Amino acid sequence: MxxxxxxxxxxxxxxxxxxxxxxxxxxxxxxxxxxxxxxxxxxxxxxxxxxxxxxxxxxxxxxxxxxxxxGSGPVEETIGISEIAGRTNPADVMRARLILEPEIAREAALHATLSDIAAMRQSLVQTREAVTWRQYENVDNLLHRQIAQASRNNVLLGLFDVLNAVRRTVVWGRLRSEGARPPADHHSFADHERIVEAIAERDLGGAAAAMRLHLQQVERRLIPVREAAE
Amino acid sequence: MxxxxxxxxxxxxxxxxxxxxxxxxxxxxxxxxxxxxxxxxxxxxxxxxxxxxxxxxxxxxxxxxxxxxxGSGPVEETIGISEIAGRTNPADVMRARLILEPEIAREAALHATLSDIAAMRQSLVQTREAVTWRQYENVDNLLHRQIAQASRNNVLLGLFDVLNAVRRTVVWGRLRSEGARPPADHHSFADHERIVEAIAERDLGGAAAAMRLHLQQVERRLIPVREAAE
DNA sequence: AGGGAAATCATATGCGGATTGGTTAAATTG
DNA sequence: CAATTTAACCAATCCGCATATGATTTCCCT
Known part of the structure; x- marks a missing residue:
């Protein structure tokens, strides 16, 4: 040779x-x-x-x-939702929501367009018109996603979508009692309105605080009786 | 009929x-x-x-x-990284990092185990020993992911992985000048040490603040000359 | 022995056919 | 003639098989 x-x-x-x-x-x-x-x-x-x-x-x-x-490494082209959801629990999901979504609301207050706000207000109306819990959850999901979209930051929107998919996988099957409709004094109605109003008024801190408060209310209802364990 | x-x-x-x-x-x-x-x-x-x-x-x-x-809706089983990366820009990625990673550092300060901290400190040493930019970036990536892992929240870890994959796709091709090695007074060395020390001392606010400062430094270097546009 | 070429293996991709919801046109029926 | 059923077609998805590729083993030649 x-x-x-x-x-x-x-x-x-x-x-x-x-x-x-x-x-x-x-x-x-x-x-x-x-x-x-x-x-x-x-x-x-x-x-x-x-x-x-x-x-x-x-x-x-x-x-x-x-x-x-x-290139330095194999950039993961896709992320498996079930892989994340399989090794976690509702509490961790809620923690992540409390970290991410208030800041998304803050960005939305900074970047939302007028049509974004109009769409949110329409979803607010539809939220009150829902006659079944399932319809309510659909509109609620839509509203939260509209807020993420209003941040005008596709990375934040993508992270929100991932988190949302994980949440729906983790709490899958936990349906509320069928038949009943959301009560008129449900805390989420006022919460949502506060969030959207803060965004409309370009109140960055207010939007973040309102979203944080709303999620804490949801957390309290989702995990009703949690001992001091952990 | x-x-x-x-x-x-x-x-x-x-x-x-x-x-x-x-x-x-x-x-x-x-x-x-x-x-x-x-x-x-x-x-x-x-x-x-x-x-x-x-x-x-x-x-x-x-x-x-x-x-x-x-069922209520189509739970997205997988999220395409390129779909997110295709419609965004480095500035939005940086904004998302500034939102997510400081809070992840805060959680890490709360939940990190001793072995987590030991692994981080080893990565700190390896960071200084890197003789090429590529090696440095690999160790840097590892350190940031170790912090996310130390949060002991798999949802946050998953979100971090998604964000990281998007970042590597968006800024793909922006390589530093080959051959040169990271200077000994590179700001990241001190930044990283402050972050890890705050985590080790269970200083929640300090960890978040140190991470935020570090990312702002990175942002300043990544987008060196940005007019007051936008 | 030792190194190179070929065979073999395990995994990923690409492509064509089959399946399925969505849409449009034709046929049927009262 | 109007309304509805039926059939046909379209676009997107899934499935099986052939192909391509990196990893591993075997064989052969010097």
Whole structure:
């Protein structure tokens, strides 16, 4: 062979050159090992040794069936809701809501458009018109999501959606007594109105505080009798 | 026909009965419309009218290619990172980090175990030992995730992972100048140490404040020259 | 022995057909 | 003629199988 005993060092040099050239072109996926080994004129074993070095250094990343890519790590393309929901409990979900949603309301108070506020007010009306708990929950969900949308920050909206999906998975099956309709003096009506009004008046702190108060009320009703445990 | 002019009311009644029977069996997916219409002895049009009523009421949910299901809504099983990242920008990501991560640090200060803190301190050392920016970023990522893990709240950890994946997708390609190693007086070293120390001392407010300060520094460096626009 | 090439394995992707809710046009019926 | 049923078609999804790819083992040649 040409360079016996080099232990594949030549392959590493060639591969780094190839990688630099490809990185410049903006391409992220490099050819299959079988092609690349022939293209670079090295054995597949040496190529794999060089790839292993670069992988340990964090410059490339490989996965069976997909290929080899340049970049620090495999960016998770999707997040499984059930994976999160499977290892948690309603209390943790509520804690996360108390952290995230008041600040989302604050952002909404800062960035909401007039049509956003109009949509929220319409949802407020629909909330009172709901004749069954199921309808009420649908409109309630919609209202909370409208607030997240009004933040005009798609990252916050995405986080809200994730949290919402986890919540609905965790508390799945906990239905209220069917048939009954939400009482007219349900705390959420006034809570929601306070939140929307604060957003409409661009009262950042007020919106956050109102949302926090509302969620604390929900928490109190959701976990009615909780001993001092934990 | 049997009951002309009933407008499909008979179909609605039959469908409700079927749904109750099926709901009792624990099954969530009901047969295809073509089968169910024949099974119930009603036309597909009337069946669809009845299904539309139940859908508007929130008792069922349907989607093309999947079927019709009982339940309030389609619980998104997975969230696409690229869907979020595609419609956002680094500033929104930074805003979300500033909202979420300080509160995560606060929770970590409350719930971190001794082994959590030991792992963080080891990461602090590794941060200073990094000889290339890529290594530094890997350890930095690890440290921030360790803090999220120390919150002992899997929902917060999941939200952090989502946010992190979005961040890495959005700022993808913005690599620092290769070759250079992080300077010894990089602000992040002291920032990180303050955060970990506050967590170790169970200083809730201090941990949150230190994290907020750190992220503001990162923001200042990430968006170096930003006019007063927006 | 030792290294390289080929075979083999396990996993991921791509593609075509089948399924299903949504929509429109034709047929039937009173 | 009007209303309703029926059929046909559309778009999105799922499923099975072939293919592609990285990982591992085996074999062969020097």
């Amino acid at each position: 040409d360079d016996p005993g080099n232990g594949g060092h030549a392959a590493l040099v060639q591969l780094q050159a190839y990688l630099a050239q490809m990185d410049h072109a903006g391409e992220t996926r490099l050819p299959a090992e079988r092609e690349l080994s022939e293209s670079l004129g090295v054995s597949r074993g040496d190529l794999r040794k060089a790839l292993a070095v670069l992988e340990k250094d964090g410059r490339i990343w490989r996965h069976v069936g997909r290929g080899t890519f340049v | 049997d009951d002309p002019g009933n407008g499909g009311h008979a179909a609605l009644v039959q469908l409700q009965a079927y749904l109750a029977q099926m709901d009792h069996a624990g099954e969530t997916r009901l047969p295809a419309e073509r089968e169910l219409s024949e099974s119930l002895g009603v036309s597909r049009g009337d069946l669809r009218k009845a299904l539309a009523v139940l859908e508007k009421d929130g008792r069922i949910w349907r989607h093309v290619g999947r079927g019709t299901f009982v």
